[in-house]
Amino acid sequence: MGRRRRWVGQVAGTRAGALPEAIAALSRTLSAGPSPETFRRAKFDFPEAAPPLWRLLFYVLSPLSEDDIAASLTPEARVRLVKSAMRAQGYPRLAFSRLPEDGSQGSRELLLALSWLLARGPLLERLLARTRVRLGDEMPVCECEDLPCGRASPGPPTLCKDTEGCVDVRHVQWLMGKLRFRWRNLICSHQAQCALLSKIHEYTLGCHSDQSLNHLSAAETELLRDPEGGQQLLQMLEFENMRLEAALEWRRLEQVFWQWMDTVLGACPPDFPHAGSQSTFLPSIPDPGAGELDLVARELQALQVELREAVEVRRAAWEAQVRGLRPERSAEMRALKEAVGRELATLQQAWEREGGPVRPHRPHRLVRSEAGALPGQGLWAAEAIGALRNKEACLEAVLCWLQGQCQQELARLAGALPGVIWIPPHGR
Amino acid sequence: MASSTRLPADCSRRLVAELRGALDACAERQRQLDRSLRVCRRLLRAWEPAGPPAAEPTPGPESNGDPSPACTPSPQDLKELELLTQVLEKAVRVRKGVSKPAERDKAPSLKPRTVATPPATTTSAPPQAPGQAGSRTPETRPPRRIRQSKVLAKGHPERKLLSTREKTSLGRGAQATSPSPGDQQVTPSAAPRAPEAFTLEEKGTLLRLPVAFQKAASQNARLWAQIDSTRTSDSANAATRTRFLQRMQAASGRPNMGLSAAAVEAEVGRLRQACSLLRLRMGAELAAAPAGWVQEYRCLLILEGLQAMAGRCLQRLQELHEAVTEQHLELWPSGMPPRASSLCGGGTDAAWSPQPLLYSSTRELQTLAALRLRVAMLDQQLHLEKVLMVELLPLVRTQGPDCLALFRAVYSLLCNGGQRFPMVLRDEPAD
Structure with missing residues (x-):
């Protein structure tokens, strides 16, 4: 294989050295990602490139703040999670799903999988955003940011092992009560925090070097109080800037990378489904x-x-x-029909647009501003409140409907119980 | 009786795991919030350990006294908060005690002043009630130092500036950067050399960020903005990527793949959202009393339109169902769909650079925060409701009348979020 000697740069029509630069930029953007050399080795499917690429894929595919989970998983479990996450996203290569679970091989397939993810979505941006240094006091407007606290981990929910067997329904009720209590506390603490933040903003009015921000955030004030912490923050910020620059460079150079990936794809043996491969892809588990x-x-x-x-x-x-209407109303009726059509089309857009209603997802920094002032662009809290009220109403409607369904079902069952008088609680 | 309210092992495990997950999520949020509260409280007190810790102001009233629009904390909540506050205060005190010697070593010039400061002056003015944004009295802020501090900020980028060190650094700054002579004359008019502790309320506006930090931060903002702006303009890159994806698909063992599980999940999520939006709109239309034939006709048209849309959604759902069965897609491998609003998560049109969220009063900020939490809570409730339905409804269907206690508990959990109970009377046949 004399071809193996060839490193990069030889993609037709490109400047020599552009490819190493592109890959280096990619590697820097990924921060703790594999070295550029790993990419080269992966093209030739060298096994030593496999472990770092598995690690990277796991990092890329696992949700936020799951470092502790990552640490607790065996390499085999991680490989399985990566495979199932790729399958769920519709990754088409069968050879990938057949890679050994010990994570020792398949660096070329892994490189292809990574490229597929890169080509599909705003992967680098998402990774950069995940570790973003938060200078401002942020208030996410999009609830998807609450998700990390939720339960979207790719892992099976059995990570919390409850081996206590049967519990009484009263235990479930007790847990529900506890949950309600926690929410109440949370809401109160949030109110207190808003009051404090608002004071910090007010007391530091005019302090920020950025005119549109106008005042300091808690983090910025804190760095003045605690210079050592401030130094750390500065370093983190500089590191992030380095990565952002690398990401921009990657965008300038990525064309070369894709041409190179074409040659990697060409070097792959054909991806045939062979007998027995079906079982890896079509699990016969009941569909939850x-x-x-x-x-x-x-x-x-x-x-x-x-x-x-x-x-x-x-x-x-x-x-x-x-029947009583005069015929000349028909023009008016037609106009009405069109107006309603437009109105309903807007309604439909509210769910058809990816990313939810109107506003794309983005981080938000709290800025205190007198009503009526016009400090460039930004989202007004009143707007966000309106959107949230809509969302609240939607969720309430669904919850109400579900509870109503349960009520009906249970009332039916209770009606069938002999010798029992059933009085549902009143009021909500 | 107790045995009849026991749940089967599978059901127990699932419910307990879900609820624990929800509780942990709440606890994690609370931890983050407490951390931030701690930082904020510390910032609003006097910063430098200029006096004995006993002179610390109690932050109690500022956290508890705020009338919040969304929740009026019960006395119990207040008591909890009070306890929490006490613990936090203690933690801060301990921390200060540890860090004090180190700081003295760093800034020896500060030492005499620190010792000389009478405790009374370190107490910051009691915090104002929130929402009275404009009520800050300008007299409390000594105007005399503003100009000096700006000069210093330029002259000493490395010193993090001001705080109570402003006076000490003033001494040095006078030699190094020669502030304008006017300042010296103004000084005596204010309280003559009385040592004061730095509080954000009085002197917060004097703060300036270090130059190095300012530079890094503005570069950061610029870079994020560039990430956003070049993303929309790199159509050549987008075309190349698409080509690569197509080549890859064609060369794969499954060139004709239909929908992926993730795509189906996302679309089911959208249909779920569609359903609630349609329901909401229907409610609004039915509630409005139409006046005149135009309104009446309009209402009819809208309802008909909604009906057609619901039909189309159902049809699409049917198609998705078929795709899932045909391709053996495994949806939501962890058992249940993620909660309703996870759909977004950085879609293709997401923007990454932070945008200002402008608020005009504490009250408005509190409303926003409360609503956000309310939505998150409803989201979780909805998820739990579904889990409870899946686990508990089959259970009561198969049980007989001898398990009224279970029946009652299930009713309360499913229909009232566990908050109210139905009354059950046994109608004993009269002998």
Whole structure:
């Protein structure tokens, strides 16, 4: 294989050295990622390049702040998680799913998988954002940022091992009560925090070098109070700037990388599905997601029934009335129809757009500003409050509907109990 | 009776795991919040350990006295907070005790002043009630130092500047950077040389960020903005990437792959959202009393439109269902879908550079925060409701009338979030 001697730079029509630069930029953007040399070795499928690439893929695919989970997992478990996450995203290569689970081989497949992720989405940006230095007092407007506190880990939920066996339903009730209490505390602490932040902002008005920010954040004030911590913050910021510069350089040079990846793909043996491979891809486990699909279907069906009934009543009333209308109203009616069509199209956009209603996801820094002042662009709290109220109403409606469903079902069951009088609680 | 309210092992494990997860998530949030509260409280007190720690102001009223729009804390909550505050204070005190000698070593010139400071002056003015943004009295701020401090900020970028050190550094600054002579004349008019502790409220506006930090921060902002702006303009890169993806798909063992599990999950999430938006709109239309034929007709058209949209959503859901079955897609491998609003998570049109979120009053900020939490809580509640439904409904369906206690508990959990109970009367047949 004389070809193996060839390192990069030889992609037709590109300046020699552009490829190493591109890969170096990529490597720097990934911060703790593999060295450029690892990429070269991966092209030739050398096994020593596999472990760092598995690690990188795991880091890339695992959700936020799961370092402790990563540490607690065996390499095999990590390989499995990476494979299942790739499968869920629709990664097409079968050879990847057949890689040995000890993570010792397959560096070329891993390089392809990484490139696939890179080509698909804003991967680098997401990784950069994940470790972003937060200088401002931030208030996420998009609730997706609450997710890390939630439960979207790719791992099986069995990570919390509860081996206590059967519990009493009262234990569940007790846990629910505890949860309610925690939320109440959380809300109170948040109110206190808002009051404190607002004071810090007010007391430092005019202190910020950036005119549009106007005042200091808690972190910035803290760095004045604690110079050593401030020094650390400065270093982190400089490190992040270095990575951001690398990411911008990567964008300038990435064309060369993709051309090179074409040659890597060309060097791969064909990705045939062979007999028995099906089992790795088609697990015969019962589909837990079907429950959710059914639930949404039931919700939609119930809605449709309600709508049909409402429409029937109104249509009948309308038709009785329309007989008395003069024909010259028809133009007006047509205009009305068009207006309603437009209105409904906007409604539809609210869920069809990826990223939710109107506003794309982005971080937000709190800035105190007198109402009416015009400090460049920004999102007004009032707007965000409006959006959240909508969201709140939506969630309340769904919750209410689900509770109503349960109520009906349970009332039916209770009605079937002989010799029992059932009095539901009143009021909400 | 106790045995009849026991849950099966599978169900127990699942419910306890889910609830523990939710509790842990809350606790984690609380921890983060407490950390931030600690920092903020410390910043709002006098900074330098200029007097004995006993002179610390109690931050109690500032945290508890705020009338919040979304929740009026119960006395119990207040008591909890009070306790928490006490613990935090103690922690801060311990920390100060540890760090004091080190600071003296660093700035020996400060020492005599530190010792001489009478404790009474270190107590910061009691914090104002929030929401009275404009009520700061300008007299409390000694105006005489503003100009000097600016000069110093330029002259000593390395000193983190001001705080109570401003006076000491003033001494040195007078030699090094020669502040304008006017300052010396103004000085006597203020309280003559009375040692004062630095508080943010009185002298916060004198603070300036170190130059090195300013530079790094503005570069950072510029770079993030560039990340956003070049992303939208690199169509050539986007085309190359798409080509690579296509080549890869074609060369793979499954060139004709349909939807991925992630894509189906995302779309089901969108349909779920569609359903609640449609329901919301329907409610609004039905609640409005139409006046006149135009409104009546409009309402009818909208309801018909909503009906058609719901139909299309159902149809799409059916298609997704078929795709899932055909391709044996494994949705939500962890068992349940993530909570409703996880759809976003940095989609393709996400922006990365921080944008200002402008608020005009403490009250407004509190409303925003409370609503955010409310939405997160509802999200979690909704998720738990679904889990409870899946686990508990089949259980009561198969149980007989001898498990009324379980029935009652399930009713309360599923229909009232565990907060209210139905009444059950046994109607004993009269002999």
